[in-house]
Amino acid sequence: MANLVSNFVGIRSPNPFWLASAPPTDKEYNVVRAFRAGWGGVVWKTLGEDPPVVNVSSRYGAFSYNGTRVAGFNNIELITDRPLDINLQEIKSVKRQFPDRAVVVSLMVPCEEESWKRILAQVEDTGADGIELNFGCPHGMSERGMGSAVGQVPEYVEMVTRWCKQHSRMPVIVKLTPNITNILGPARAAKRGGADAVSLINTIQSIMSVDLDVMAPTPVVDGKGTHGGYCGPAVKPIAMRMVADIARDPECQGMAISGIGGISNWRDAAEFISLGASTVQVCTAAMHHGFRIVEEMADGLSNWMDGKGFGDVKAFTGMAIPNYVHWEDLNLNYKIVAKIDQDTCIKCGLCHIACEDTSHQSIAALRIDGGRRYEVIEEECVGCNLCMHVCPVEDCITMERLDDGSSYMTWKEHSNNPMRREAAE
Amino acid sequence: MTSVMDVPADIAPGRLSPREYEVNFDDATPPLNRKQALIEAARCYFCYDAPCMEACPTGIDIPSFIRKIATDNVKGAAVTILEENIMGGTCARVCPTEILCEQACVRTAQEHKPVTIGALQRYATDWLFDREIQPFTRAEPTGRKVAVVGAGPAGLSCAHALALHGHDVTVFEMQPKAGGLNEYGIAAYKMTNDFAQREVDFILSAGGITVEYGKALGRDITLAQLRADYDAVFLGIGHNAVNALRIAGEDLAGVSNAVDFIAALRQAPDKSALPVGRKIVVIGGGNTAIDVATQSKRLGAEDVTIVYRRGPESMSATGAEQEWAQTNGVRIKYWAQPRTLVGSGGSLREVEFEYTVLDEAGRLAGTGEVFRVPADMVFKAIGQSFVPSAVGEEGFAEILEFQPDGRFAVNEDRQTSLANVFAGGDCIGGIDLTVSAVQDGKVAARAIHRLLTGS
Incomplete structure (x- = not known):
């Protein structure tokens, strides 16, 4: 049995699955239920200064695709709307009940040293394992100069991180906003400020949909809407790219990563971990299906690790990072072509029409004795994978390697590249 | 010992409670939400x-x-x-x-x-x-006139397409209602809420179509006159004959054509008023056999048996239809053919069947071994046909060309041997479905439109 125990910058948890700072971690009742269900840790929903914020009614929007509910999700909820001392009491109570679980507290106060200093002391008193700085909230709080308004300015990230390290013994995790041009700016700033770790991504600014009767963005609040924070399975690719960029950045080495963004099952978690995250945080999947999903995540990850021979999570953390390269490092001599398994083909013709209309006209639509037959024209196929992706039958279209595998030739050496580096004499 | 022959036939209405009739003849396949x-x-x-x-x-x-x-x-x-x-x-x-x-x-x-x-x-x-939406708009009237005989699926399809092109169409229908077999020939639980008439109303509401009811070809109108009065004629007159068993006892009380029973059932506003036997035998293997058997069962018949002379794969009723009958409690007995309808006092009491097999040459043959099935009613469902001589018009069978089975000979445009006469639906044969009749009418309408406009 693979060992799932996690030690994330000194924060221990029985598995790497944490609930992200969000509605599911807003109060003791929920967090106790989560821990009973098997979650390794939680990041408590963001605390702020009293008086608490006020939330609106009508808070979530969802993107359903082809009958799949909640493929994407967004919210316009702010940080906790409960008084600070109630949250602090509950955090203390939970930590006492579950000493083996990770309890990290998310924080967001105005960009003033005194504000941070004050709340850090209060959190430390609860016995919490660490803090996460919410520099990511993309709506509402950012209009008040907090959340992503801080996260978008590397100097502020560095400054607040430094305050937190100065005024607290707790490990500091900086939660990054994806609503920026280059994730490395704030990530490196967090590193310079002394952060132990970064967590990412926070939600992406979004308009979920437009109610065409009301003519307002959803979720609609009395006839009006605002942009919200996008999350759920649809954002996973965006999140993974940002995680991987930080994981491979020389300046960010030594800083741990907690991966967030559409993680719904063990496979998603394994992918984030292979890209350098050492814990993962989940919210939307739990909000969709309840806390019990963690059982499958832990079981699935453990079984997969056993199959691969990974004894613990550390054994494959960041393992895919050496293979995450820049485009110019890809082999231009690698050549694959599509191959259609005629025995499993169901004759839907989607491969043909996709290639014919939008790609390289390399799948012929034939009629043989009245029957449909789709055949790859190998000379025309550029190996783009489009047909494989549109084919509804798994493994019916596969991409077969055709090149001789002889030389690895990148753009840097290619003769079409006017800036190419000549091989050394 | 009392024989089945001594017990009088039990054919009675009102075998079920009002609620049972309601459930049994409600939509068999409820719509998707x-x-x-x-x-x-x-x-x-x-x-x-x-x-x-x-x-x-x-x-x-x-x-x-x-x-x-x-x-x-x-x-x-x-x-x-x-x-x-x-x-x-x-x-x-x-x-x-x-x-x-x-x-x-x-x-x-x-x-x-x-x-x-x-x-x-x-x-x-x-x-x-x-929502009673009429999405089709009729073109400007062309002044050309087309006669359509028969307001079934083929005729109405043809009439509708021609009317949209702006031609004036008169449809002659011998029944009091339009819709053909949609109205008279399909099981009630497939066409609930008067759907056939709602569809007819929808088709007619596009405009340009006049229906003259109670007008039968050969009785009230003639092809010769229609050809004289109209620019083109479409014949969608369906079948005009039911195949007979040609065995002893066909005239006994209790023996009838399945299509007549199905039509009566569809037209009955109160299903509880319909008499049905306690024991029913249906002879045949098509959808008509399935519909009459299943509906008899749903009217309260106790034992309903379909007897078909070949195996399940040869039945023209699909596997799904056969299964539907079976889940309704209908027994399907394959490989037997009727020999005699046995009666007592003028009423049917039993049907004698002979087992059948395929002989060495692959032909159907009786084995000589027989069995009897008690029956208060027998429904004949061994097919319908078109018999040109049954059209009462003088010389009708001579002015047109026919297929060997009696149906009209047509080309791919559904054009008969007369240039301005077209035909479609069951009277030209094919796969015997509403959908193919509609296609015939549509194809013929295109050809007629070309003929009328020279386009």
């Missing part, structure tokens, strides 16, 4: 060169209409269907989709679970009908 339709529509792959489309006799653009359902453009979906098949509503209810579009669906190949195209088609067409 929006949620169900969206989930089912999402299963469609939107195939290129879709096999389902090719399998539909009317060539409905099935992937397109399903995609429109998936995007909540239900009106668009309905129009896509009705543009190719004006009786898309009936076809959604009665088509044997398991041997047409749904058999061809690539999901059948993939997982033996096709997209339920028929149910989706019903969802879309019901949506339009429920």
Whole structure:
């Protein structure tokens, strides 16, 4: 049995699955239920200064695709709307009940040293394992100069991180906003400020949909809407790219990563971990299906690790990072072509029409004795994978390697590249 | 010992409670709601060169209409269907989709679970009908006149297409209602809420069509006169004869044609008033046999047996239809042919059958071994035909050309041997379905339009 125990910058948890700072971690009742269900840790929903914020009614929007509910999700909820001392009491109570679980507290106060200093002391008193700085909230709080308004300015990230390290013994995790041009700016700033770790991504600014009767963005609040924070399975690719960029950045080495963004099952978690995250945080999947999903995540990850021979999570953390390269490092001599398994083909013709209309006209639509037959024209196929992706039958279209595998030739050496580096004499 | 022959025939109405009649003749396949339709529509792959489309006799653009359902453009979906098949509503209810579009669906190949195209088609067409939307606009009148004989699926399809082109169409119908077998020949639980008439009203509401009821060819009108009075004639007159068993006892009380019973049942406002036997035997293997057997059972008959002279795979009723009858408690007995209808006091009491086999040459043969099935009623469902001489018009059988089985000979435009006379539906043969009749009418209308406009 693979060992799932996690030690994330000194924060221990029985598995790497944490609930992200969000509605599911807003109060003791929920967090106790989560821990009973098997979650390794939680990041408590963001605390702020009293008086608490006020939330609106009508808070979530969802993107359903082809009958799949909640493929994407967004919210316009702010940080906790409960008084600070109630949250602090509950955090203390939970930590006492579950000493083996990770309890990290998310924080967001105005960009003033005194504000941070004050709340850090209060959190430390609860016995919490660490803090996460919410520099990511993309709506509402950012209009008040907090959340992503801080996260978008590397100097502020560095400054607040430094305050937190100065005024607290707790490990500091900086939660990054994806609503920026280059994730490395704030990530490196967090590193310079002394952060132990970064967590990412926070939600992406979004308009979920437009109610065409009301003519307002959803979720609609009395006839009006605002942009919200996008999350759920649809954002996973965006999140993974940002995680991987930080994981491979020389300046960010030594800083741990907690991966967030559409993680719904063990496979998603394994992918984030292979890209350098050492814990993962989940919210939307739990909000969709309840806390019990963690059982499958832990079981699935453990079984997969056993199959691969990974004894613990550390054994494959960041393992895919050496293979995450820049485009110019890809082999231009690698050549694959599509191959259609005629025995499993169901004759839907989607491969043909996709290639014919939008790609390289390399799948012929034939009629043989009245029957449909789709055949790859190998000379025309550029190996783009489009047909494989549109084919509804798994493994019916596969991409077969055709090149001789002889030389690895990148753009840097290619003769079409006017800036190419000549091989050394 | 008392023989079955000593017990009088038990044929009576009112065998069930009012509630049972209501349930038994309600919609056998309830419609999809929006949620169900969206989930089912999402299963469609939107195939290129879709096999389902090719399998539909009317060539409905099935992937397109399903995609429109998936995007909540239900009106668009309905129009896509009705543009190719004006009786898309009936076809959604009665088509044997398991041997047409749904058999061809690539999901059948993939997982033996096709997209339920028929149910989706019903969802879309019901949506339009429920809102009484008329999506078609008639072209400016051309002044050309066409006579259509028979207001069944073929005739109405032809009339509708011609009327939209601006031609004036007069439809002659011998029955008091239009719709043909949609109205008189399909099991009641497939066509609830007077759907056949609602569809007729929809077709006629596009304008340009006048229906003259109670007018039969050869009795009230003649082809010769129609040819003289109109620019073109379309004959959609269906069958005019029911095949007989040609065995002893066919005249006994209790022996009747299945089609007559089905028609009477459809027209009866109160099903409890319909007399039905306690023991029923149905002879035949088509959808008519299934419909009469299942409906007899649903009227309260105790034992209903369909006897067919060959095996299940030879039946023209599909596997799904046979299963439907069986789950309704109908027994299907294969490999037996009727020998004698045995009566007592002028009433049917038993049917004697002989077992059948295929001989060495593959021909059907009796084994000589017989058995008897008690019966208060026998329904004959061994097929219908078109007999030209049964059309009462002088010289009718001489002015046209016919196929060897008596049906009209037509070319691919459904044009008969007379240049301005076209025909379609059961009177030209084919696959004996509403959908193919609609296609005949549509194809003929295109040809007639070309003939009238020279285009």
